[in-house]
Amino acid sequence: MEDQKNMSFLEHLEELRWRLVRSAIAIVVFAVAIWFFMEWILDNLFLSMRYPSFPTFKLMCSWFGVCVESINIDMQSTELLGQFSYAIMMSIMGGIVLSFPFLFYQIWSFVKPGLKQNEKGVAKGIVFWVSILFFTGILFGYFIVAPLCVQFFGNFQISESIKNDFTINSYMGTVISSVFYSGLLFLLPVVTYLFTKLGVITPDYLKKYRKHAIVGILVLSALITPPDLISQVIVGVPIVVLYEVGIMISKRVVRKRKKEEMNQL
Numbered sequence: 001m002e003d004q005k006n007m008s009f010l011e012h013l014e015e016l017r018w019r020l021v022r023s024a025i026a027i028v029v030f031a032v033a034i035w036f037f038m039e040w041i042l043d044n045l046f047l048s049m050r051y052p053s054f055p056t057f058k059l060m061c062s063w064f065g066v067c068v069e070s071i072n073i074d075m076q077s078t079e080l081l082g083q084f085s086y087a088i089m090m091s092i093m094g095g096i097v098l099s100f101p102f103l104f105y106q107i108w109s110f111v112k113p114g115l116k117q118n119e120k121g122v123a124k125g126i127v128f129w130v131s132i133l134f135f136t137g138i139l140f141g142y143f144i145v146a147p148l149c150v151q152f153f154g155n156f157q158i159s160e161s162i163k164n165d166f167t168i169n170s171y172m173g174t175v176i177s178s179v180f181y182s183g184l185l186f187l188l189p190v191v192t193y194l195f196t197k198l199g200v201i202t203p204d205y206l207k208k209y210r211k212h213a214i215v216g217i218l219v220l221s222a223l224i225t226p227p228d229l230i231s232q233v234i235v236g237v238p239i240v241v242l243y244e245v246g247i248m249i250s251k252r253v254v255r256k257r258k259k260e261e262m263n264q265l
Helices: 009-036 038-050 055-064 082-098 100-114 117-122 126-155 168-185 188-197 203-208 210-224 229-264
Strands: none
Touching: 009 038, 009 082, 009 100, 038 082, 038 126, 038 168, 055 126, 082 100, 082 168, 100 126, 126 168, 126 188, 188 229, 203 210, 203 229, 210 229
């Protein structure tokens, strides 16, 4: 560990290069696997959001009596390289998501030697918790946010004389961005924990700006979901819960810090 701290600038660059190479290899391996199953993935995991048989809509219909209809649209590609280029992009994005724990581990392993001992203790188990929260957010985005967006925008019409014919880029862009951003949003408790440990924020600070945060969350929910109240509540409530969890985590960190300070006296 001490040797890593005493590495020269060029040696740090060399280590960074190899970590980037390992990360790229992990992404490529998953991307290639996705490429071979591209048609099945597209038809069964993404385009299936257009139909009432999608798991989320089946549960909504059986539990709440809110049923949806199939979206009768023809997917199209308007560019010569459209389908090919988007297939590559989907493979790479899928590779990033699936290899996320390994990618984060590489980043953390590069940064960790430069931290002080107390800063390392702050982030104990960070790879595990970041990965769990990220994939929880991905699942939330896939089963909640993306299907609601597809159903609302797919069925929305200003006039019956205007037909909805979407490009695959537009459809998949909406789905993938909704899913990926949800994964990032679910990292909020980890960010809160780290910032509290480092003394950047406190529980009182989070409580003071709770109302502002809730307004911001509602605005964010409106941006990533259809503009109807039910969808905004479905997406907004878990994020508010995560904010409250962050406050509890922050309180626990502060209590533990005060207890350690008292024991040292």
